[in-house]
Amino acid sequence: xxxxxxxxxxxxxxxxxxxxxxxxxxxxxxxxxxxxxxxxxxxxxxxxxxxxxxxxxxxxxxxxxxxxxxxxxxxxxxxxxxxxxxxxxxxxxxxxxxxxxxxxxxxxxxxxxxxxxxxxxxxxxxxxxxxxxxxxxxxxxxxxxxxxxxxxxxxxxxxxxxxxxxxxxxxx
Numbered sequence: 465x466x467x468x469x470x471x472x473x474x475x476x477x478x479x480x481x482x483x484x485x486x487x488x489x490x491x492x493x494x495x496x497x498x499x500x501x502x503x504x505x506x507x508x509x510x511x512x513x514x515x516x517x518x519x520x521x522x523x524x525x526x527x528x529x530x531x532x533x534x535x536x537x538x539x540x541x542x543x544x545x546x547x548x549x550x551x552x553x554x555x556x557x558x559x560x561x562x563x564x565x566x567x568x569x570x571x572x573x574x575x576x577x578x579x580x581x582x583x584x585x586x587x588x589x590x591x592x593x594x595x596x597x598x599x600x601x602x603x604x605x606x607x608x609x610x611x612x613x614x615x616x617x618x619x620x621x622x623x624x625x626x627x628x629x630x631x632x633x634x635x636x
Contacts, residue, residue, distance in 0.1 A: 474535035476507040491517040552603045554631040559596035561624030
């Protein structure tokens, strides 16, 4: 049993998910983890699948998705090991303000600086308003108040508002 990371990127159209997942099911692959979204009209999907199919067999089976050149499909075998949790706590990080380069890198660097791990991140631009929503796991023992202060300082430097709060169990 192997695991594969599969990505499908390109121009959106109806049926991409249905076609790709049908191929994977026909190969006997179990979809264990996915993320799918539209990014400014472009489809982006990443899946982690487990099963007995080889990388080459998966590539060949998914090739029809990319035949017209509107999608790119990649397949890569990945380790079946899961990252071990450290007993940390999930938090929700939000950023909003005027758009400019460096917002994501500046804010997530502060989180990484205390050993925090971003587990999900979404951004949207609506006119001039930039919005970021992230789930982050913070290691046990992190001074959350000090982290909030550092994030507020970084937000001020970037000209955006930043909030960090503990995630409720039903939010994640």
